[in-house]
Amino acid sequence: MIKKGNLYYPTKEFKKQAWANSPSVYKEANKNPKRFWADLAGELVWFKKWKKVFEHNPPYFKWFVGGKINITYNIFERNLEQRKNKVALIWEPEPLEERPRILTYYQLYKEVNKFANVLKKLGVKKGDRVGIYLPMIPEVIIAMLACARIGAIHSVVFSAFSPQALKVRLQDTEAKILITADGYWRRGKVIPLKNNADKGIKDTKVRKVVVVRRIGNKIDFKKGRDFWWHELMENQPEYCRPAVMDAEDTLFILYTSGSTGKPKGCVHVCGGYTVQALWTGKLIFDWKDTDIFWSTSDMGWVTGHTYSCYSPLLNGVTFVIFEGAPDWPSADRWAQIIDKYGVTVFYTAPTAIRMFAKYGREILKGHKFETLRLLGSVGEPIDEAAWQWYFREIGKKRCPIVDTWWQTETGGILITSLPGIGPFRPAYTGIPFPGTRFEIFDEKGKPTKAGQEGALVLLPPFVPSLLRGVYKNPKKYLSTYWSEYGKKVYFTSDAAVKDKNGLIRIVGRLDDVIKIAGHRLTTGELEAAINLCPSISECAVVGVPDKIKGEVPVVFVVLKKKIPDLKKTVVAQVLKEIGPIALPKEVYQVEDLPKTRSGKIMRRILRRLFTGEKLGDLSTLANPESVKKIKKIVKKMK
Numbered sequence: 001m002i003k004k005g006n007l008y009y010p011t012k013e014f015k016k017q018a019w020a021n022s023p024s025v026y027k028e029a030n031k032n033p034k035r036f037w038a039d040l041a042g043e044l045v046w047f048k049k050w051k052k053v054f055e056h057n058p059p060y061f062k063w064f065v066g067g068k069i070n071i072t073y074n075i076f077e078r079n080l081e082q083r084k085n086k087v088a089l090i091w092e093p094e095p096l097e098e099r100p101r102i103l104t105y106y107q108l109y110k111e112v113n114k115f116a117n118v119l120k121k122l123g124v125k126k127g128d129r130v131g132i133y134l135p136m137i138p139e140v141i142i143a144m145l146a147c148a149r150i151g152a153i154h155s156v157v158f159s160a161f162s163p164q165a166l167k168v169r170l171q172d173t174e175a176k177i178l179i180t181a182d183g184y185w186r187r188g189k190v191i192p193l194k195n196n197a198d199k200g201i202k203d204t205k206v207r208k209v210v211v212v213r214r215i216g217n218k219i220d221f222k223k224g225r226d227f228w229w230h231e232l233m234e235n236q237p238e239y240c241r242p243a244v245m246d247a248e249d250t251l252f253i254l255y256t257s258g259s260t261g262k263p264k265g266c267v268h269v270c271g272g273y274t275v276q277a278l279w280t281g282k283l284i285f286d287w288k289d290t291d292i293f294w295s296t297s298d299m300g301w302v303t304g305h306t307y308s309c310y311s312p313l314l315n316g317v318t319f320v321i322f323e324g325a326p327d328w329p330s331a332d333r334w335a336q337i338i339d340k341y342g343v344t345v346f347y348t349a350p351t352a353i354r355m356f357a358k359y360g361r362e363i364l365k366g367h368k369f370e371t372l373r374l375l376g377s378v379g380e381p382i383d384e385a386a387w388q389w390y391f392r393e394i395g396k397k398r399c400p401i402v403d404t405w406w407q408t409e410t411g412g413i414l415i416t417s418l419p420g421i422g423p424f425r426p427a428y429t430g431i432p433f434p435g436t437r438f439e440i441f442d443e444k445g446k447p448t449k450a451g452q453e454g455a456l457v458l459l460p461p462f463v464p465s466l467l468r469g470v471y472k473n474p475k476k477y478l479s480t481y482w483s484e485y486g487k488k489v490y491f492t493s494d495a496a497v498k499d500k501n502g503l504i505r506i507v508g509r510l511d512d513v514i515k516i517a518g519h520r521l522t523t524g525e526l527e528a529a530i531n532l533c534p535s536i537s538e539c540a541v542v543g544v545p546d547k548i549k550g551e552v553p554v555v556f557v558v559l560k561k562k563i564p565d566l567k568k569t570v571v572a573q574v575l576k577e578i579g580p581i582a583l584p585k586e587v588y589q590v591e592d593l594p595k596t597r598s599g600k601i602m603r604r605i606l607r608r609l610f611t612g613e614k615l616g617d618l619s620t621l622a623n624p625e626s627v628k629k630i631k632k633i634v635k636k637m638k
């Protein structure tokens with residue numbers, strides 16, 4: 001890249017070959033966003049063309065009204081003629097001695113069709129919800145696409161989520177069928193996934209369970225309820241007719257943290273999501289037929305859905321998925337994978353970048369990263385030090401870095417500088433995708449000036465892939481996204497600031513979401529889990545800065561009854577209710593939590609007590625004396 005002041009630009013060579021290389025794409029798109037998106041949608045195969053591009057009935061809106069489509073038809077039938085025997089996906093298992101699995105577009109097509117027929121045989125119909133609780137193995141993609149083929153709605157649950165977290169999600173979707181595996185490898189150990197699934201489906205409507213044999217570990221198998229994937233797939237026809245879906249029919253539901261203990265089911269639809277998935281991948285990762293793409297996200301997150309499944313497949317790209325942890329069995333496993341497959345575009349989270357950097361230069365020896373041409377970052381703000389390390393040590397100062405901002409709710413990347421245009425600035429995510437109108441508002445809803453922090457909002461016509469609702473909870477949809485600045489403004493819950501070039505820096509969340517290693521959780525969700533301990537009377541969770549993970553939770557508890565090993569108990573409770581991603585860093589027992597006179601816990605003060613920042617005004621507290629006592633406890637334990 002070429003440096004000018006504090007900005008970076010792509011080289012002439014990169015520019016020349018890039019899909020988007022002139023700022024005129026912004027000018028054109030922003031003149032008429034609806035027409036821009038309609039032009040992009042025209043690249044897909046529609047069974048029936050839409051009658052109207054955009055319809056707004058605040059807070060509801062529709063895209064491509066009346067259009068009929070199927071995403072799998074656009075992945076397969078639209079691509080097969082040119083790419084029948086091209087590799088679609090490469091699966092790298094965790095154990096080094098195990099062979100990778102490689103599926104071409106045609107092979108994947110047949111597997112998807114066969115499994116679509118299996119689902120039909122099991123009684124799954126258009127509109128039914130299907131739970132998917134699978135590790136990163138090819139079957140997770142086959143299962144998702146098979147649902148999409150027949151118009152069933154998939155809801156993927158992260159395989160490291162606890163049985164309890166699975167249950168809550170299955171109860172909300174009322175899925176009657178769950179697809180899971182016997183187990184999977186994680187850091188050299190077998191995770192008994194089927195056991196977890198057995199616990200998770202209790203008190204739900206799940207009556208059939210399809211089990212992939214990944215490991216061959218011993219599992220309980222209930223006749224009549226449990227079915228082996230490989231047995232069901234025997235003798236299935238290799239073609240299943242794609243369901244004709246309305247553009248606004250639901251494609252999938254994906255849960256994300258809500259402000260209370262209950263997660264929100266983000267609803268994504270068939271038409272708009274397909275358009276966004278096709279084009280964001282193409283223009284942001286600048287995919288060509290020769291690229292090998294690797295996004296390290298698990299399928300349980302939206303990054304997995306869009307950039308480890310739908311977007312590369314719609315674009316006919318070859319991509320890698322990996323079962324294990326990036327630093328197992330050695331710290332450079334991720335670098336070995338880049339070398340092994342000649343990855344050209346690599347997409348990961350700042351947490352992973354900081355972890356690699358911490359392992360030191362040693363692990364980079366022998367890895368030249370010559371095949372890489374473009375890097376991406378996602379999930380949390382990337383600090384300047386991590387950006388520079390990524391740029392220098394991995395990208396060798398050659399590769400542009402696309403820092404991509406988006407959310408589970410947006411379905412696709414919405415802010416990032418395009419790699420063939422730039423400019424890039426460390427710690428700034430970039431500029432909105434063409435045709436996408438963002439503003440940074442002050443409290444009154446007026447646009448702020450450059451350099452002035454405010455709330456990041458998205459203005460009509462929004463984007464085709466924005467969520468259409470919170471599953472079965474219209475109130476939550478309205479109050480979370482369409483209340484802060486009225487029903488016509490989508491509130492992202494992020495604070496942001498623009499520089500004079502229009503580049504946006506994400507400052508952080510304005511709500512109680514914390515980002516632990518890029519994973520989204522709310523303090524409320526953790527508190528609800530911990531409060532289930534009978535000996536705990538109340539608790540408060542705050543996110544505190546962490547060098548590697550970005551943020552980690554710290555817990556303050558008030559006890560009803562003494563607990564012998566408090567930290568162990570709280571940790572066990574979090575593991576049981578949520579899973580290992582939410583592990584608290586510290587647990588403090590306190591007499592009282594600082595509260596306002598109206599009884600609200602002042603988490604901000606607790607966080608500052610931990611970080612040692614100035615506490616600020618305590619006069620609004622009902623119990624200012626609690627603060628001194630907590631300060632002592634924190635000091636003693638640190």
Ligand code: WT7
Pocket residue numbers: 256301302303377378379380381382403404405406407408409429492493494506508509515518519520
């Ligand atoms: C929140 C959404 C996007 C897929 C994975 C996360 C934060 C996301 C960035 C970025 C700074 C970022 C925001 C956002 N975030 N990307 N590039 N720079 N912050 O999806 O779990 O729904 O979380 O992640 O705070 O609101 P998610």
